[in-house]
Amino acid sequence: MSTFSASCNKASRLTGQQFALPVERKIFVLGLFVPQSGPAGIWGPSCRACGELAVHEINTTGGILGMEVVPHIVDSGGDPQKVARLAKVLANTNVIDAIVGMHTSDVREAIVESLKGRIPYIYTPLYEGGVNSKHVCCIGETPQTQLFPAISWFLTQHHSQRWALIGNDYVWPHRSHKLTHRLLELFGASVVFETYHPLGTKKFEKSLQGLEEHRPDVVLLSLVGDDSVRFNREFSRAGLATHTIRLSCAVEENMLLGIGADHTERLFCSSGYFNQIPSTSNEKFKESYHQHFGESAPTLNALAESVYEGTHFLAKCIQDGRYQMSARQTASSSSDSRYELSVPGPRQARWQSQKRSVSCPVYL
Template sequence: MTWSALPKAVTRGHSGPTSAQRIPNGHSWPDDAQGGGVGDDDVRVALVVPLQGPAGILGPSCEAVAATAVRAVNEDGVLGRAVRLEVVDGGAPPAQVAAEVGRLLAAGRVDAVTGWHISAVREALAPVTAGRVPYVYTSTYEGGEGRPGVFCTGETPAGQVAPALRWLRDELDVRRWFVVGDDYVWPRRSASRTVEYARELGLELSGVAYVPLGTTEYSAVLRSVEASDAQGVLLFLVGQDAVHFNRAFAARGLDARMVRLSSLMEESVLLASGAAATRNLYSSAAYFRSLATPDALAFGREYVAQHGPHAPPLNNAAESCYEGLVMLAGLARRAGSLRLGDVVASADGTGYDGPRGPVHLRGNHAHQRIHLAAADGYDFDVVASF
């Protein structure tokens, strides 16, 4: 499967929606957002993305990119069938998200699940989709997901954190780190893995602090950071939480003497933080809006052509929704069906070329190129690739 063969919409113009549309929880995209007519035989996909909470800042971009993905995939369809999205608010409490998806499944309204949402939501969703439908989880996460039928296209600490720490050690001599994260599964498990990487790289951890999701006040955490001997802060904060941290960090002048590294710092958070709050800030990810590869540039042109110059900003989280739908189409094509047993049996080796470059599954995890980028005003400059 190649970029030019499946997502053809990135190479030429098509009719379709011109702006992102927000659909209430459990409602479908209207017919004109499908890239063609829709009917009872459509492939119905639950798109689980955050529309509220700390990660809600990413929701508009996720929905807009998903519309671009639908139009691209529907050029050929999934096994000749058009894709239709059912948007579910992944920013609601995890149990509520799982219950909503469970209702859709029980009603026969979805054939697969995908989208960007935090690991706590994945932990609630995976038991609901188990044995029923394919679930393509697109978020950066802590690694270790092995349940049959869950396919992970996002980055993990082994590819993001360890190489970035090595680069910052070798290039900037940053050897002592303080970890700050939201208090749930992704930050805690990622921090545990960071302890292993630090040991292997000869680095030191000067402290660790966890805060509740939705935290806006960081004075106590920053006092601990300031009192430590850390040269850098490793952030596992989501969306708006990272915005508040960046602003407070810069307001105390800590950005002048410490670097920050995040594996979930993307263009929406950068924009909301403000250029004055992002000095010496680095992010590692498989996609940045500023990537200058032919496939990434083509994807960006198609996104703007469809949604206009004032569309929600392209970012890693949103682009991952594109990866999820394209991967789902690839899994169905390889299996010759969307039946879960067929998909699981044939998934290994499924691949394609897209905005991130070559992506392929080993087992149920995507392998892809990772980039380290430095914040520069309201965008990122890629400084290394791994």
């Protein structure tokens, strides 16, 4: 496993927002927007578990502003507009007080447009970067910090000059691949094949035929969940793995189980977290997780860990006054532009407001 030192773009603005809790509120209801259906549903059980673990840990140390935190699970794996409408209803009727979301970027964009900053919203997974809205705080890795070091490594170490780009047909793959084009051009490399599939695609004949015809050195996969599982199985069965490298930023441990060991030849993933990272903080995290849920708990992975980190990040922001919330009055988030927040988690992330980033390792 190779390690890259990178600064992960970890947040958009935390200033200028107004939040209020109902006067009678005795609990803090956290909307955990995690996928329970659709291609991303494979991530649901582990994401929910990590969110619930973080809530448990927050409650054992006094909750949020002295209130017990109660998770409200919402399936964010469906149609983005339907998820956004539900988020608006839950926020406007005071059912939930904040959102921690692990879902696709098109769902994030719909929620931001629907809520317009009505309640705090932390978006946790890797994403395409470039989100400047004050109505959401994005804490995941971006292509510049997660994908580019891996691509550079293949270009310099493997001299991989011919690339294919395959993704689902929505914002994260399109924007990430646009940035990838620019990086490859700087190295004199080229994209020889590129195609996109709707979320929920069952068969990938078009992509497999294109790869067989163009014979790239590396194929960059920006496919979600079950779509990626099916593609990688078909890719291997077509015999393409013997001569073509696969690189992804979104293949995690659950998906590896679904793909199967026989279909992982030349398959690489770049990520800020794997459950086998040999560190004291990760061993402590895994011990806590399995003590809480048992040894048969859903498999830990980067996307689930992001929900754990995002839930603690939200609580830390509120406790430290970065989000000021009152049961009797509306207050804005802090305007202090220079501060640091340590975020409990296996990566021991430290968020710097001035840079809006976290320095963290990225693994290949």
